[in-house]
Structures are given as structure tokens and as C-alpha cells.
Amino acid sequence: MPKIAELRCRECARHYAAAAVHVCEFCFGPLEPVYDFEAITRSVSREKIAAGPPTIWRYSDLLPVDDDAERVDIGAGLTPLLRAGSLGRELGIDELYLKNDSANPTHSFKDRVVSVALTVARAMGFDTVACASTGNLANAVAAHAAKAGLQSYVFIPSDLEVAKVINTAVFGGHIVSVEGNYDAVNRLCSEVAQAFPWAFVNVNIRPFYAEGSKTLAFEIAEQLGWRAPADIVVPVASGSLLTKVRKGLSEMVLTGLIDESPTRIHAAQAAGCNPVVRAIQTGADHIRPVKPDTIAKSLAIGDPADGYYALKTVRDTGGGAADVTESEIIDGIKLLARTEGIFTETAGGVTISALKKLADTDQLSKTGPVVALITGMGLKTAEVLGEMKPTMVIPPDFDAFQKRMRRP
Numbered sequence: 001m002p003k004i005a006e007l008r009c010r011e012c013a014r015h016y017a018a019a020a021v022h023v024c025e026f027c028f029g030p031l032e033p034v035y036d037f038e039a040i041t042r043s044v045s046r047e048k049i050a051a052g053p054p055t056i057w058r059y060s061d062l063l064p065v066d067d068d069a070e071r072v073d074i075g076a077g078l079t080p081l082l083r084a085g086s087l088g089r090e091l092g093i094d095e096l097y098l099k100n101d102s103a104n105p106t107h108s109f110k111d112r113v114v115s116v117a118l119t120v121a122r123a124m125g126f127d128t129v130a131c132a133s134t135g136n137l138a139n140a141v142a143a144h145a146a147k148a149g150l151q152s153y154v155f156i157p158s159d160l161e162v163a164k165v166i167n168t169a170v171f172g173g174h175i176v177s178v179e180g181n182y183d184a185v186n187r188l189c190s191e192v193a194q195a196f197p198w199a200f201v202n203v204n205i206r207p208f209y210a211e212g213s214k215t216l217a218f219e220i221a222e223q224l225g226w227r228a229p230a231d232i233v234v235p236v237a238s239g240s241l242l243t244k245v246r247k248g249l250s251e252m253v254l255t256g257l258i259d260e261s262p263t264r265i266h267a268a269q270a271a272g273c274n275p276v277v278r279a280i281q282t283g284a285d286h287i288r289p290v291k292p293d294t295i296a297k298s299l300a301i302g303d304p305a306d307g308y309y310a311l312k313t314v315r316d317t318g319g320g321a322a323d324v325t326e327s328e329i330i331d332g333i334k335l336l337a338r339t340e341g342i343f344t345e346t347a348g349g350v351t352i353s354a355l356k357k358l359a360d361t362d363q364l365s366k367t368g369p370v371v372a373l374i375t376g377m378g379l380k381t382a383e384v385l386g387e388m389k390p391t392m393v394i395p396p397d398f399d400a401f402q403k404r405m406r407r408p
Contacts, residue, residue, distance in 0.1 A: 009029040020199060020205055022205070044062065054078045057115075065120060077111075079099065079104060080103055082097060082100055084097060093364060097368075099216060101376070102375075109136075112213060117212065121150075127150060131201045152171075153176060156175065158178060163381070182300055186202075216241070230368055231371070234266065235347045238304045239306035242306075262317070265314055269322075270299055270300075273296070298346065298381075320358055322357040330384065332349035333346070333348065333385065343377065347375050
């Protein structure tokens with residue numbers, strides 16, 4: 001991987017070759033790619049990005065993939081950044097935007113990270129890819145593996161939403177349903193990754209995989225006219241997305257693509273799985289794992305791998321945090337649909353209700369720009385809304401319709 005000088009431990013700064021390794025063998029800290037930003041700055045420009053493909057690969061200079069590598073690309077990225085006027089008026093925010101990643105090929109932001117991870121995995125010579133998933137990642141891995149001609153194994157909790165299982169199975173590959181929650185699935189995958197010569201996108205390939213999340217920040221800044229927002233509200237599962245959003249904005253400043261401007265980054269979680277929000281609200285320095293109990297299954301990670309770094313990011317940027325109840329998740333889904341015509345999954349319901357709480361407590365800019373991340377599509381978790389009936393049932397007769405319309 002010539003573009004990446006090395007991997008480096010976040011904790012002790014020890015150096016490692018750019019290979020399929022994700023944990024420091026000395027302190028067990030996570031590893032991250034190290035880029036040559038002097039060379040990148042000479043190469044990258046706003047004009048070059050604008051002339052690039054309408055996908056995450058327009059930012060290839062800032063991704064951990066060699067320019068000669070064959071990309072595993074099904075069209076992830078450059079999703080809409082929508083001005084949310086109706087919702088903004090309800091919340092008292094003049095300039096509110098929604099980054100709608102449900103427009104990605106498998107309808108979640110996970111297409112971004114998987115496109116990068118599988119490109120790296122194939123360049124490293126792997127022929128089988130795998131993951132531990134709460135659903136969206138399984139969809140993305142199965143789809144990208146099908147495109148690339150790779151074998152796939154996805155490990156999921158046994159109580160996953162039916163639609164997410166279907167959206168994985170349709171691409172072929174292998175689905176391993178595990179009788180336990182995501183944290184149990186993840187522990188199992190850590191063992192499997194040591195025994196099988198597979199590229200686990202969120203285990204041994206994790207340092208490269210996580211970098212795909214930066215493209216959300218790149219796109220937001222580009223779509224805002226090459227400027228950073230005042231606030232970003234991010235749903236938190238492992239915590240990686242939140243930290244990479246900040247990293248992406250920082251790299252755009254470092255390479256001269258945008259001017260330096262402080263952005264507060266806020267964490268949103270379900271009350272039934274809120275280890276990061278709880279630590280922020282109580283002033284704790286470490287994350288205390290919890291047992292997930294929430295309908296927001298895509299956020300149901302009780303022991304988040306990047307929880308400590310998400311906690312630090314929120315505090316360093318002056319951001320806030322909010323958790324929301326099960327009923328508030330449903331309210332958030334309906335509020336977004338009613339005001340902006342977007343049907344989001346439960347994670348989006350968490351984000352919107354958390355956005356409302358943060359706005360109500362004056363933790364967000366009133367003028368903006370404020371951006372909320374909508375990370376997945378509502379059809380994947382439609383069952384949480386229960387039975388939704390027609391507003392009226394009539395025979396095929398105009399008089400019957402007219403009579404019903406006259407009713408108070």
C-alpha cells in the first residue's frame with residue numbers, strides 16, 4: 001500500500017507495516033494509517049475533487065488505497081446534503097441540513113467503509129471477506145463482495161430485523177446467525193479472525209475500513225461550499241463514525257481544502273444502549289459497558305471499540321450528547337418523515353430526537369449550519385412502527401368518498 005507510510009498506534013505511537021493488523025502488540029491500542037500529507041497537499045485540490053467521480057473515490061488522495069489498486073466500487077458516496085427548512089423551523093435552527101446516507105447503494109453509510117475495506121483486502125490478496133454486524137454492514141459486505149467476486153461470511157445477532165437479513169441474503173454469501181447480542185458476535189469474530197485467513201473488515205482490516213467514514217465529512221464540507229458546519233450530530237454505535245468525521249474535517253484543513261473553523265461534534269444514542277452519552281453526561285473518563293436493550297439495533301453496541309475516542313472527540317470539540325427513549329426514537333422517525341419526506345431507520349430516529357433535545361437545550365447553533373447524519377433507510381426497520389392503517393376505507397364510488405370527506 002505505497003500511499004500509506006505505515007500504521008501507528010494511537011496510544012503508544014509504535015510503528016507497524018501497512019498490513020492486516022489492527023491492534024498494537026505492546027499496549028493493545030488501535031492502529032491507524034499514517035499518510036504523507038505533504039505529498040497529498042501537492043496533489044489534491046478542490047478542482048481535482050470536483051472533476052472526480054460522483055462517489056467516495058473523488059477523495060482518493062485522502063484514502064488509504066494506492067492509486068493503482070482496482071477499486072471495489074458499487075457507487076457509494078456523494079449522497080444528498082438536503083436543506084431541512086421545515087424541520088429547522090420546528091427546531092429553531094435557521095440553517096439545518098440532513099446528510100442522507102440512505103441514498104447509498106445498500107441504503108446506509110456502511111457502503112463507504114466497505115468500499116475502502118474490500119479494495120484494500122483485494123489488494124492484499126484476500127479472497128474471502130467477513131464482518132461482525134448489526135445489519136447494515138452485513139448488507140454492504142455481501143453486496144460489495146458479490147461485485148468483487150469474493151467469498152463473504154457475515155456474522156449477525158440472531159434477533160436482527162428481518163429486512164436486514166433479506167438485504168444480505170439476496171447477494172449470496174454466507175450468513176452466520178449467532179445466539180447473542182452484537183458484543184458476543186464481535187468477540188466470536190475476533191477468535192475466528194485469528195484462525196481463518198479472511199479479511200474481517202472490522203477486525204484485522206479495521207484501520208483501513210474506518211477511514212471510509214471520513215468521506216462523510218469531506219462531502220459535507222464540499223457540499224456546503226467548502227466550509228465546515230458549526231455543529232454535526234452523529235449517531236454512535238462503535239464510536240468510529242463520530243471520530244472519523246472529526247478526522248476528515250481536520251485533514252481538509254491540513255491540506256488547505258477548507259479554512260480552519262471549529263465544529264462541535266455531538267453524540268446521539270438510544271437510552272437502552274448509551275455508554276458514550278452516559279460517560280459524557282456524568283463526566284466519566286472511561287466508557288462503562290452496558291447490556292443493549294433497544295429497538296435501535298444498528299446502534300446496539302454495549303462495549304464500543306472507539307467509545308473512549310468518541311468521548312474525547314465530543315469533549316475536545318465542545319460538543320454535547322443526548323440519549324432518547326424507545327418512544328422518542330419512533331417520534332423522531334415520524335418527525336423526519338412528516339417534515340422532510342425522508343423515511344429513516346431507527347438509528348435516524350435516534351439522531352433526529354437527539355437533535356431536537358440538543359436544540360431545545362441550546363447546545364446547537366441557532367443560525368447554523370447544523371448537520372444531522374441520517375445513516376440508514378427506514379424500510380430496513382419498518383416493523384418498529386407497528387401496524388399503520390389507511391386513513392379511510394371506501395367502496396369504489398365517488399359518492400362514498402364525497403360523503404366521507406364531509407365528515408368532521
